[in-house]
Amino acid sequence: MSVRQLWEGTDAAGWAQKLNGRTKLLFLFLFAILMITVDNPRTLFILFTFTLILHLAAKTSIYKWKVMAILLLLGLWGSMFSQALFFAQTPRTPLFVLIAPEAGFIGQLTGGLFIYREGILYGAVQGLRSASMLALGLLVCWTSDPRQLLQALLAWRLPPQMAFMLVTAIRFLPVLAAETGEVITALQLRSDSQSGRTAVLRHLPYIAKPLLARCLRRAQTLALSVVSRGFFSGGAAKRHQQWDAREKASCLLLFAVVVAVVGSKIIYLLSEQGFYFGVFRQIYDWTVLYL
Known part of the structure; x- marks a missing residue:
């Protein structure tokens, strides 16, 4: 497969090629808002899995799967490795010591270099965000004229x-x-x-x-x-x-979901600042569990 064929959507499934461009762009934009709003690792993983299911439904070729896998692995590895080394929040738990603080001039200069467990988890969450958007962006690129x-x-x-x-x-x-x-x-x-x-x-x-x-x-x-x-x-x-009316309805449904998620997140953040309302207790619990 040539480089030009790699970025063309001629081999995609018929339903993916026939989707209106407005549907694809709106879905991409609303999905990006979800990625920014959601912090729960399980929910982020479910959304990432959903993008891969869309690739399967669109019949993405094996060669494109390989290219996407390389890009996703590089992004996830880079995010996790950088955060594991330079995670600055507390508490943080060192897993490995790369450079001890007493290891000569470099150790004194850097204060030691460690691999932090919390940094790996934080990098994985950030990597899932970028990986989900990369996968969905490639899907739009590979299925759109x-x-x-x-x-x-x-x-x-x-x-x-x-x-x-x-x-x-x-x-x-x-x-x-x-x-x-x-x-x-x-x-x-x-x-x-x-x-x-x-x-x-x-x-x-x-x-x-x-x-x-x-x-x-x-x-x-x-x-x-x-x-x-x-x-x-x-x-x-x-x-x-x-x-198409069905595509409009799907976009409106996704828009309603995004508004509900963003609204729940805002209400929960306000409760952390002291603006707590008992009537929203179920929303607070739902946000903690899933968002």
């Missing part, structure tokens, strides 16, 4: 120029990666060198100019195509896909 997202932004009365720039920016990195691969292949063929990591590293200093030229040529072609089709005219901005 750029025109879907563009029509969604135009339907929300976003200026056509701004909507076009946003969608172009989203698709820029995959195209840039594909162009880089083609330039490296051309340089290898010109120099008659063997393929491999060493050959790629040897050609890296020489890819800037041809890559810039290809990007400028592609940008000029894209600009001429957009202008010739009258994309920025008033009539083009009014053409957008109809939003």
